[in-house]
Amino acid sequence: MDTVKPIVNRVAQSGLITLDLADYFPHPEEIVAIDLKDFLFKGLRLREAEFRETVKNTDWQQYRDRYVAIYCSADAIVPMWAYMILSANLAPYAKDVACSPPDHAAEIFLYRNIAQLKADDYKDQRVIVKGCGDRQVPEAAFVQIAHQLTKVVRSLMYGEACSSVPVYKKVVS
Numbered sequence: 001m002d003t004v005k006p007i008v009n010r011v012a013q014s015g016l017i018t019l020d021l022a023d024y025f026p027h028p029e030e031i032v033a034i035d036l037k038d039f040l041f042k043g044l045r046l047r048e049a050e051f052r053e054t055v056k057n058t059d060w061q062q063y064r065d066r067y068v069a070i071y072c073s074a075d076a077i078v079p080m081w082a083y084m085i086l087s088a089n090l091a092p093y094a095k096d097v098a099c100s101p102p103d104h105a106a107e108i109f110l111y112r113n114i115a116q117l118k119a120d121d122y123k124d125q126r127v128i129v130k131g132c133g134d135r136q137v138p139e140a141a142f143v144q145i146a147h148q149l150t151k152v153v154r155s156l157m158y159g160e161a162c163s164s165v166p167v168y169k170k171v172v173s
Contacts, residue, residue, distance in 0.1 A: 030065070066094055067098075
């Protein structure tokens with residue numbers, strides 16, 4: 001008599017924690033951009049009084065819980081204080097602010113989100129950093145997560161549970 005053995009998910013029982021770095025990207029709809037070009041007089045230069053008046057009359061609530069990229073698409077000299085004024089006004093509302101063109105902002109926010117990861121949550125754990133997925137993750141993000149986690153984890157791997165590459169293993173003395 002054949003007995004049917006239940007299917008056992010050994011990966012689930014292994015205690016491995018899988019991190020998908022793509023999860024640390026902001027959702028595209030969370031990222032908005034402020035182009036300083038829109039604040040320039042005749043597209044050439046910034047007039048302080050007009051700039052301050054526009055900033056004062058801006059509804060900053062529209063940036064609540066958003067990631068904001070501040071940049072200037074015009075070939076103009078914009079004083080640093082203009083970027084700082086925008087950032088200061090966004091501070092109570094925005095999740096985060098970066099001085100970056102919109103097409104690069106998601107990557108900056110990715111790195112910042114990874115940096116905010118609480119490494120102690122992974123203390124003495126076995127962690128796999130997912131290697132492939134629907135979204136391309138820059139190599140620098142993998143370097144960053146390895147640097148952060150090797151200080152606390154028992155082991156760090158790259159890939160999938162079924163075929164992982166060992167990256168780090170804590171030496172127990």
